[in-house]
Amino acid sequence: xxxxxxxxxxxxxxxxxxxxxxxxxxxxxxxxxxxxxxxxxxxxxxxxxxxxxxxxxxxxxxxxxxxxxxxxxxxxxxxxxxxxxxxxxxxxxxxxxxxxxxxxxxxxxxxxxxxxxxxxxxxxxxxxxxxxxxxxxxxxxxxxxxxxxxxxxxxxxxxxxxxxxxxxxxxxxxxxx
Amino acid sequence: xxxxxxxxxxxxxxxxxxxxxxxxxxxxxxxxxxxxxxxxxxxxxxxxxxxxxxxxxxxxxxxxxxxxxxxxxxxxxxxxxxxxxxxxxxxxxxxxxxxxxxxxxxxxxxxxxxxxxxxxxxxxxxxxxxxxxxxxxxxxxxxxxxxxxxxxxxxxxxxxxxxxxxxxxxxxxxxxxxxxxxxxxxxxxxxxxxxxxxxxxxxxxxxxxxxxxxxxxxxxxxxxxxxxxxxxxxxxxxxxxxxxxxxxxxxxxxxxxxxxxxxxxxxxxxxxxxxxxxxxxxxxxxxxxxxxxxxxxxxxxxxxxxxxxxxxxxxxxxxxxxxxxxxxxxxxxxxxxxxxxxxxxxxxxxxxxxxxxxxxxxxxxxxxxxxxxxxxxxxxxxxxxxxxxxxxxxxxxxxxxxxxxxxxxxxxxxxxxxxxxxxxxxxxxxxxxxxxxxxxx
Amino acid sequence: xxxxxxxxxxxxxxxxxxxxxxxxxxxxxxxxxxxxxxxxxxxxxxxxxxxxxxxxxxxxxxxxxxxxxxxxxxxxxxxxxxxxxxxxxxxxxxxxxxxxxxxxxxxxxxxxxxxxxxxxxxxxxxxxxxxxxxxxxxxxxxxxxxxxxxxxxxxxxxxxxxxxxxxxxxxxxxxxxxxxxxxxxxxxxxxxxxxxxxxxxxxxxxxxxxxxxxxxxxxxxxxxxxxxxxxxxxxxxxxxxxxxxxxxxxxxxxxxxxxxxxxxxxxxxxxxxxxxxxxxxxxxxxxxxxxxxxxxxxxxxxxxxxx
Ligand code: NA
Ligand code: NA
Numbered sequence: 037x038x039x040x041x042x043x044x045x046x047x048x049x050x051x052x053x054x055x056x057x058x059x060x061x062x063x064x065x066x067x068x069x070x071x072x073x074x075x076x077x078x079x080x081x082x083x084x085x086x087x088x089x090x091x092x093x094x095x096x097x098x099x100x101x102x103x104x105x106x107x108x109x110x111x112x113x114x115x116x117x118x119x120x121x122x123x124x125x126x127x128x129x130x131x132x133x134x135x136x137x138x139x140x141x142x143x144x145x146x147x148x149x150x151x152x153x154x155x156x157x158x159x160x161x162x163x164x165x166x167x168x169x170x171x172x173x174x175x176x177x178x179x180x181x182x183x184x185x186x187x188x189x190x191x192x193x194x195x196x197x198x199x200x201x202x203x204x205x206x207x208x209x210x211x212x213x
Numbered sequence: 214x215x216x217x218x219x220x221x222x223x224x225x226x227x228x229x230x231x232x233x234x235x236x237x238x239x240x241x242x243x244x245x246x247x248x249x250x251x252x253x254x255x256x257x258x259x260x261x262x263x264x265x266x267x268x269x270x271x272x273x274x275x276x277x278x279x280x281x282x283x284x285x286x287x288x289x290x291x292x293x294x295x296x297x298x299x300x301x302x303x304x305x306x307x308x309x310x311x312x313x314x315x316x317x318x319x320x321x322x323x324x325x326x327x328x329x330x331x332x333x334x335x336x337x338x339x340x341x342x343x344x345x346x347x348x349x350x351x352x353x354x355x356x357x358x359x360x361x362x363x364x365x366x367x368x369x370x371x372x373x374x375x376x377x378x379x380x381x382x383x384x385x386x387x388x389x390x391x392x393x394x395x396x397x398x399x400x401x402x403x404x405x406x407x408x409x410x411x412x413x414x415x416x417x418x419x420x421x422x423x424x425x426x427x428x429x430x431x432x433x434x435x436x437x438x439x440x441x442x443x444x445x446x447x448x449x450x451x452x453x454x455x456x457x458x459x460x461x462x463x464x465x466x467x468x469x470x471x472x473x474x475x476x477x478x479x480x481x482x483x484x485x486x487x488x489x490x491x492x493x494x495x496x497x498x499x500x501x502x503x504x505x506x507x508x509x510x511x512x513x514x515x516x517x518x519x520x521x522x523x524x525x526x527x528x529x530x531x532x533x534x535x536x537x538x539x540x541x542x543x544x545x546x547x548x549x550x551x552x553x554x555x556x557x558x559x560x561x562x563x564x565x566x567x568x569x570x571x572x573x574x575x576x577x578x579x580x581x582x583x584x585x586x587x588x589x590x591x592x593x594x595x596x597x598x599x600x601x602x603x604x605x606x607x608x609x610x611x612x613x614x615x616x617x618x619x620x621x622x623x624x625x626x627x628x629x630x631x632x633x634x635x636x637x638x639x640x641x642x643x644x645x646x647x648x649x650x651x652x653x654x
Numbered sequence: 655x656x657x658x659x660x661x662x663x664x665x666x667x668x669x670x671x672x673x674x675x676x677x678x679x680x681x682x683x684x685x686x687x688x689x690x691x692x693x694x695x696x697x698x699x700x701x702x703x704x705x706x707x708x709x710x711x712x713x714x715x716x717x718x719x720x721x722x723x724x725x726x727x728x729x730x731x732x733x734x735x736x737x738x739x740x741x742x743x744x745x746x747x748x749x750x751x752x753x754x755x756x757x758x759x760x761x762x763x764x765x766x767x768x769x770x771x772x773x774x775x776x777x778x779x780x781x782x783x784x785x786x787x788x789x790x791x792x793x794x795x796x797x798x799x800x801x802x803x804x805x806x807x808x809x810x811x812x813x814x815x816x817x818x819x820x821x822x823x824x825x826x827x828x829x830x831x832x833x834x835x836x837x838x839x840x841x842x843x844x845x846x847x848x849x850x851x852x853x854x855x856x857x858x859x860x861x862x863x864x865x866x867x868x869x870x871x872x873x874x875x876x877x878x879x880x881x882x883x884x885x886x887x888x889x890x891x892x893x894x895x896x897x898x899x900x901x902x903x904x905x906x907x908x909x910x911x912x913x914x915x916x917x918x919x920x921x922x923x924x925x926x927x928x929x930x931x932x933x934x935x936x937x938x939x940x941x942x943x944x945x946x947x948x949x950x951x952x953x954x955x956x957x958x959x960x961x
Contacts, residue, residue, distance in 0.1 A: 060495035060496050061495070063279070063282055063499060063502070066279065067279060068473070069469075070279075070468075074466055081796060083814050083815055083816045084817075085807075085817045091275055091465075092270060098278055099502075099506035106499070111501065111503065112238060112504050115240075115599060118232040118234075127234075133233075137230070137233075145261060145265065164804060165819040166817055168804070171728065178265065256876075260709065260710055263706055263709050267705065273827070375826060375827050379667060379698065379847065382667065385826065463833045464831060517701075521661075564700050
């Protein structure tokens with residue numbers, strides 16, 4: 037692998053980790069914001085308007101920005117009861133196919149998310165609440181998260197193919213001996 | 214084409230993707246896209262991002278990551294261990310005592326949240342590692358939590374019953390009350406099975422020559438000592454619980470305040486003040502909640518297809534068209550619900566099916582409140598049946614090293630117990646109808 | 655011509671009068687087009703969530719909806735005029751919009767943004783609460799309120815209420831879980847969502863109501879453009895036919911909600927003219943003022959609406 041390729045890989049993995057940290061902080065922030073709301077409402081007896089809406093945006097952030105990190109950590113659950121019947125080789129090939137399909141889905145969602153974001157950007161859309169948050173902020177979370185997840189899938193596909201090639205090489209060497 | 218044929222093809226596509234080993238979230242999403250490309254007009258596909266976004270845009274869902282966070286703090290400090298040490302010292306004489314304690318904890322928690330995954334996540338995060346440490350088999354430990362967690366939608370409050378009540382014009386207050394006795398009944402059925410399963414497991418292990426953790430004997434002083442140690446946590450939990458019961462806070466608020474107080478307690482008592490420790494807990498929380506939330510998000514795509522193509526509705530109408538005994542219809546409705554439960558989360562099933570099932574059921578002379586409870590029991594089973602069983606994946610997320618097959622095996626007896634509960638409810642409908650009938654108005 | 659099926663989505667329950675209107679509209683158009691157009695009605699937000707219906711219509715993914723216009727106000731700020739405190743005093747005043755400049759203006763804005771109004775619906779709304787009754791604006795102090803509409807929210811917030819936004823279909827759950835202490839929504843929704851199960855006090859719209867919402871039956875302009883001129887004509891005719899049904903339903907709903915809430919032993923208050931005037935004064939100083947400041951054509955729309 038060339039130096040520049042390594043560099044790109046490191047950058048993608050770095051971004052994925054950063055995305056995971058942002059997601060984690062979003063959960064912490066949502067916790068603190070809701071605690072603040074409870075304090076303001078019951079202790080200070082003052083009106084609250086922005087906390088619920090912001091907390092929900094943080095939930096959306098935690099969901100979609102957490103996805104690439106979750107994939108990197110193998111946290112996304114799958115049904116393996118059928119797959120494990122097959123031989124290791126078939127399993128590897130199947131993994132290439134399914135990773136590719138997942139990649140397609142993530143790319144599709146990235147694309148549609150970008151379109152949704154662009155519409156909000158061009159139309160100057162805001163949330164229909166008192167807070168009137170410009171929707172370009174929450175709408176950016178789907179394309180961002182899904183684009184990073186797509187990149188993670190590309191890395192994963194490259195890894196599987198590389199592993200397969202190394203395996204084949206080893207087998208060929210053994211045959212040549 | 215007939216919606217039923219389309220339904221068969223959509224189901225086959227979904228099964229193919231789900232069993233291919235793809236992550237559930239992406240399998241649901243990708244198979245939905247394929248089904249959309251084949252059967253729906255282009256405009257529907259343009260709504261994919263909006264559908265997924267609106268699916269997650271819900272304050273009620275916030276309680277899921279927050280309750281996971283709360284449980285994770287307790288689980289990753291010594292607090293969780295101490296809490297279960299306490300359970301153990303008090304209950305060790307009863308066979309399966311700790312397991313029954315977990316079911317009890319789930320039942321208490323179910324009375325505070327309307328959602329089953331939140332219930333499984335909150336109790337399981339602490340409960341599963343502790344049960345395994347005490348020699349419970351992996352299957353039983355996870356089965357207890359997957360099943361106990363389902364009580365979240367049976368014991369009031371319940372998200373699914375609210376959706377059912379709105380869709381069918383049934384009193385939600387009465388539906389809630391109706392769930393109490395069946396909820397206790399099911400908790401009892403679960404608790405009765407645990408000592409049997411545990412004894413069988415331990416015997417099997419003994420005959421296989423596996424050494425079991427030594428049976429300790431505890432004095433009253435030891436019992437009280439550990440109780441004093443966990444007292445601050447009991448106070449926090451009691452605060453959270455009472456804040457919900459008195460209406461002082463919503464489930465999401467209680468989750469946030471609970472997580473915050475437990476965090477403070479852990480910092481004070483267990484010296485967890487390094488930012489790195491807190492970040493570690495948060496990253497584990499993210500890991501587990503993102504998976505659940507992504508499944509919820511993409512399941513809205515799949516639900517949109519079933520509604521849009523009128524698949525479930527047509528299926529239900531076909532069942533009614535047959536002229537057979539009303540209990541045969543009831544059996545078939547339940548089989549339909551069970552099949553639907555394999556693929557869809559409870560709220561989606563109710564949204565799609567109850568407007569069609571309700572007129573059939575009342576037309577045949579069944580009580581709508583009773584049916585609401587029966588349906589909820591059925592949907593509870595759906596939470597632990599593959600391929601889409603949220604509780605299975607939550608537990609899998611809490612204990613990633615246990616194979617899904619083992620979790621499933623441990624859960625099967627509990628699914629059967631839910632069927633037994635449904636059967637008892639059919640034999641004695643007053644278990645659901647008596648309490649609501651006592652209500653005025 | 656080949657038969658074509660159109661989808662109507664709305665957030666209301668199957669028993670709601672607004673569902674009946676959508677079903678009736680479908681039946682009549684189906685009959686008059688000799689089955690060229692058929693309709694499938696999806697109640698209870700089963701097809702799209704309430705707020706997502708506008709996006710779906712704009713993209714052509716949804717054909718028709720009984721749609722509270724203000725739900726799209728984040729995208730079309732002018733539409734907030736259809737949910738403005740004290741801008742409409744009774745159902746007839748709302749129904750009159752159709753032929754007035756304000757109504758034509760709103761219809762034009764909607765058409766530019768992807769939906770065409772077929773039948774105007776104006777539903778009055780009440781104020782339900784727990785713990786204390788809300789008779790005058792300052793009574794909302796300290797309550798967790800769902801108001802529907804940014805400018806109702808603004809009005810209540812200036813009076814010391816905590817605000818949470820949600821679709822009317824989500825109120826029951828919010829009251830149940832104590833997310834809310836009080837809510838404003840349409841009279842029909844108070845009954846069809848069974849909110850009396852969660853409330854103690856009710857300020858009924860029977861005589862006077864500060865709360866009216868325009869929630870017409872609308873069709874996606876994409877769908878509209880794809881219809882034959884004959885089909886368009888039939889839809890417009892049926893729309894006019896059903897105006898009376900729409901008006902009578904809304905008037906009946908205001909009476910019905912009083913009856914039902916009294917029957918359920920909720921403490922019901924009928925707003926007086928003097929009380930209405932107090933609300934109107936507060937509305938002008940808060941909601942109207944802010945609308946005029948925030949929305950470029952806001953002042954103009956307010957003037958047209960009060961003309
Ligand atoms: Na519950
Ligand atoms: Na299932």
